[in-house]
Amino acid sequence: MNARITRNVGFTLIELLVVIAIIAILAALLFPIFARARGKARETSCVSNLKQLGIAIKVYAQDYDETLPLGVLAEVNTPWPRTWDMQIQPYLKNANVIMCPDDIDSVPVDVPGLGKQMYRSYSMTDNLSGKPLAQASDTSSSVLLFETFSMGKDAGSWFWGIYSTGYKLGKISFTVERPVVAEYPEFPHNEMGNYLFLDTHVRSLKGPNPKFPGYNRDNNDIALCGTNDPLP
Numbered sequence: 001m002n003a004r005i006t007r008n009v010g011f012t013l014i015e016l017l018v019v020i021a022i023i024a025i026l027a028a029l030l031f032p033i034f035a036r037a038r039g040k041a042r043e044t045s046c047v048s049n050l051k052q053l054g055i056a057i058k059v060y061a062q063d064y065d066e067t068l069p070l071g072v073l074a075e076v077n078t079p080w081p082r083t084w085d086m087q088i089q090p091y092l093k094n095a096n097v098i099m100c101p102d103d104i105d106s107v108p109v110d111v112p113g114l115g116k117q118m119y120r121s122y123s124m125t126d127n128l129s130g131k132p133l134a135q136a137s138d139t140s141s142s143v144l145l146f147e148t149f150s151m152g153k154d155a156g157s158w159f160w161g162i163y164s165t166g167y168k169l170g171k172i173s174f175t176v177e178r179p180v181v182a183e184y185p186e187f188p189h190n191e192m193g194n195y196l197f198l199d200t201h202v203r204s205l206k207g208p209n210p211k212f213p214g215y216n217r218d219n220n221d222i223a224l225c226g227t228n229d230p231l232p
Contacts, residue, residue, distance in 0.1 A: 042101040043189040046121070047202045049097040050145060053122065054200035056091035057084070057144065061133055068144075071129035071165035079112075080157040083164035084124050086113050098122060102188040105149035111160065120150040123166040123185075125225035128198065139198040141214050141232040143169055143225060146185045147193045167226035168218075169195075170209035184208075 061068050073082040080086075085098045095114045099106075099121055106119035122145045128136065136142045150163040171184035187193040187207030195203050195210070214232025215223035 043192070043194070043204065046100045046102060046147070046189065046194050047204070049100060050122065050194055050196040050202045051200060052092065052097045053085075053088070053145060054196050054198075054202075056088045058200060059091045060088045066133045068128055068131050068133065069124075071124045071126060072161045081161040081164075082113075083120075083161055084129070085120060085122075085164070086111070089113055100147060100188065103147075103149060103186070104188070105186070107150065109160065120160070120163065121147055121186075122196075123148040123164060125169075126165050126167045126227045127225045127229045127231055129165055129227070133198075136198050136231050138214065138232045140201065141212070142198040143195050143212065144198045145196040147188065147195075148184070148186055167224060167229070169212055169215065169223040169225055170207070171222065172208065172220050 057068060069084040069087040071084050073087060085095075089095055095118065098114070099119055103119065103121040106121060108117040108119045110116045111118045124145055125143050128142065128144055133139075146166065146169060148163060148166055150160065166185065168184055185193050185195075185207070189204065191207055192204045193207050193210075195205055197203065209220075209222055212223040212232070215225065216229050217223055
């Protein structure tokens with residue numbers, strides 16, 4: 001009678017450990033790639049947001065004697081100031097374009113006329129707020145919107161108005177303490193920040209202090225876009 005030889009086809013402990021080690025190595029190699037891909041997708045979404053906002057602002061200007069919306073339009077007996085994003089809301093297909101998916105600093109708040117749990121990831125430059133388009137001779141060099149963060153949960157409408165505009169296009173360093181107002185832009189995309197220019201093109205620039213030809217600069221060589229600062 002022939003004896004039947006049986007073989008255990010299961011994994012040994014050593015084989016299982018080798019497989020687990022290989023999977024862990026592959027995961028460690030692939031995770032940064034997937035993370036970069038997700039980050040790039042969020043950055044692309046932000047660029048799309050800014051382009052849509054730029055088009056809506058230009059269409060708004062066509063309907064208002066070629067004049068850009070004011071950063072903040074104060075109205076009597078109105079609890080919320082009508083910021084630029086609220087003014088162009090009728091020209092937007094979706095108000096969610098004011099929110100960058102990489103913005104982790106802004107505080108959601110219910111905004112009348114825009115929606116519930118909204119936050120704004122972009123500020124308008126003060127030197128283009130409410131200005132006629134004719135005053136900007138170089139639209140491809142004039143920054144209209146840049147990435148910031150907004151507060152509002154505790155202070156409500158007051159902070160929503162404060163953070164609607166900004167007057168500097170760079171900042172001293174990433175470790176500088178955040179100011180009360182939207183003084184500095186943010187660079188949430190792997191230390192890159194998106195800037196919308198008046199001709200509606202968007203540029204992704206490395207922070208903390210991108211160069212903007214034609215702008216006045218402060219003592220720290222930061223480009224200024226305050227109310228009285230000239231356009232390029």
